[in-house]
Amino acid sequence: MKVNHISKLIHGKQILSDIDFQVKTGSIVGIVGRNGAGKTTLLRTMVGILDPTQGDVLIDEHSVFKHPQLKEQVIFVPDSSEALKNYSTKEMLTLYKSIYPKFDEDYFHKLMRRFSLSPINKIGNYSKGMKALFSLVVAFSTKAKYILLDEPTDGLDVIVKKQILKILVEEVSTNEVSVIISSHRLDELEFMANDIIMIKDGKVDSHYELDEMKEMYRKVQIVFNGDMPDYISQHVDILSQTGRVYTIMIDQQDKDIYQKLQEASPLLYEELPLSLEDLFVAKLGGDEDVS
Ligand SMILES: Nc1ncnc2c1ncn2[C@@H]1O[C@H](COP(=O)(O)OP(=O)(O)OP(=O)(O)O)[C@@H](O)[C@H]1O
Numbered sequence: 699m700k701v702n703h704i705s706k707l708i709h710g711k712q713i714l715s716d717i718d719f720q721v722k723t724g725s726i727v728g729i730v731g732r733n734g735a736g737k738t739t740l741l742r743t744m745v746g747i748l749d750p751t752q753g754d755v756l757i758d759e760h761s762v763f764k765h766p767q768l769k770e771q772v773i774f775v776p777d778s779s780e781a782l783k784n785y786s787t788k789e790m791l792t793l794y795k796s797i798y799p800k801f802d803e804d805y806f807h808k809l810m811r812r813f814s815l816s817p818i819n820k821i822g823n824y825s826k827g828m829k830a831l832f833s834l835v836v837a838f839s840t841k842a843k844y845i846l847l848d849e850p851t852d853g854l855d856v857i858v859k860k861q862i863l864k865i866l867v868e869e870v871s872t873n874e875v876s877v878i879i880s881s882h883r884l885d886e887l888e889f890m891a892n893d894i895i896m897i898k899d900g901k902v903d904s905h906y907e908l909d910e911m912k913e914m915y916r917k918v919q920i921v922f923n924g925d926m927p928d929y930i931s932q933h934v935d936i937l938s939q940t941g942r943v944y945t946i947m948i949d950q951q952d953k954d955i956y957q958k959l960q961e962a963s964p965l966l967y968e969e970l971p972l973s974l975e976d977l978f979v980a981k982l983g984g985d986e987d988v989s
Contacts, residue, residue: 704753728887731897783822806839935980
């Protein structure tokens with residue numbers, strides 16, 4: 699799937715600007731960004747619920763907007779299933795079978811049993827965790843190639859979360875589906891995503907392969923004999939500061955910085971493991987105080 703230079707204006711306001719990336723088959727892509735960055739609008743545009751003002755979404759090089767039948771290959775699971783709360787599980791099955799010709803009913807029943815979900819007259823009467831699991835059961839039973847999830851584990855207990863993460867990873871590895879997840883749970887994405895796309899003010903701020911990202915930056919705890927030298931503060935990202943203890947992120951490409959750090963003879967220099975949360979704070983935190 700190719701997201702090809704998508705822009706979206708809503709009521710004259712630029713919500714998405716020139717978003718461009720590809721989703722590889724059999725991969726998990728995490729879409730991250732601060733509240734209001736445009737993640738949900740992007741997902742809704744990718745599945746064709748919203749038309750882009752400019753740009754296109756391509757599946758096997760064909761536009762999903764010009765070839766509506768391609769929408770059978772994509773399913774969007776929103777963060778709340780309010781719209782469908784009055785349907786029974788049986789009605790949902792009929793509805794989705796009519797929209798998705800490859801819907802696998804046996805697989806649907808198998809997953810319902812696996813998650814101990816009993817058929818119900820009103821989906822709205824399922825608990826929050828059951829609704830989330832049911833949405834995934836339906837999504838995976840459609841046999842769509844691209845599953846787009848908006849905050850799939852928001853507000854769920856740890857057991858349900860683990861069940862959800864497990865089935866996501868299994869589906870991607872065994873059924874060659876691609877999953878695109880918008881989430882604020884950076885720890886969960888770090889555990890399963892192959893790619894991370896950071897959205898800032900409706901634009902792609904950065905796109906990383908997660909393994910590569912860990913090689914690109916180094917996280918260091920450092921104490922100077924006095925203030926941090928200006929050259930250093932201008933060339934590193936300061937993740938936090940507690941008294942004289944700074945936690946900084948160093949770009950591995952910046953070859954001069956190591957020399958400058960050595961020249962400053964720090965009292966403490968300790969490398970720490972870098973997390974996706976560190977990168978999020980460095981890239982998207984701006985000047986806001988998060989120490
Ligand atoms: N239908 C709409 N009408 C007007 N503004 C909208 C509409 N839909 C989205 N927006 C605006 O677009 C921006 C991005 O919203 P969006 O819901 O895509 O962000 P998000 O990154 O998913 O946020 P969050 O993490 O808080 O869920 C926000 O400023 C929002 O107010």
